[in-house]
Amino acid sequence: DIQMTQFPSTVSTFVGDRVTITCRASQNVGPWLAWYQQKPGKAPKVLIYKVSTLESGVPSRFSGGGSGTEFTLTISNLQPEDFATYYCQQYNDYSTFGQGTEVEIK
């Protein structure tokens, strides 16, 4: 099974800051990597799929990158509505999620 290690688990930051979240896979997952945003009581929302494809309607301050086993989600100019929990997901071999990163207001 492919393991996904996501870090940091929590990041405290300010509106306007830039945040980078990293996911590391135990094996090559090719282009099959997605990022989600989740707010309390809601279903996860697709932000990015296939490593770097921005979902329609998602602001361009969200961007995804990386390849093989290391991937990043970057949020530039953090807005109040971006404070949430973020998850990565590999879907190359079955599927596995990262442990999640909570982005909180400092």
Added chain:
Amino acid sequence: EVQVVESGGDLVQPGGSLRLSCAASGFIFSDHYMDWVRQAPGKGLEWVGRSTNRGTGYIKLYAASVKGRFTISRDESKNSVYLQMNSLKTEDTAAYYCISWLYGRGYWGQGTLVTVSS
């Protein structure tokens, strides 16, 4: 427009059974993989299982935590996928989500809540 709608969540006693349904629309159902994912209260996301598509023979895959207790099935005439859950444990308490995979992008439903408690 692709839509995925789960139903069937309920309160059930430990050792009991429950069947969740996921109705899909907006795409050729038999062509695409369908997953189940769950999230226990206050916890992260856990992949539960998958049904592949007609082209690959509708293979069923399961997470180790549910293998032998949960069964995925599909009804192509109803564009639906099901999750039959037997021998339920308190740790199966979670919101259950259905995902349809189209061209490398997952479409999620809003989830259905399963509570296993006496």
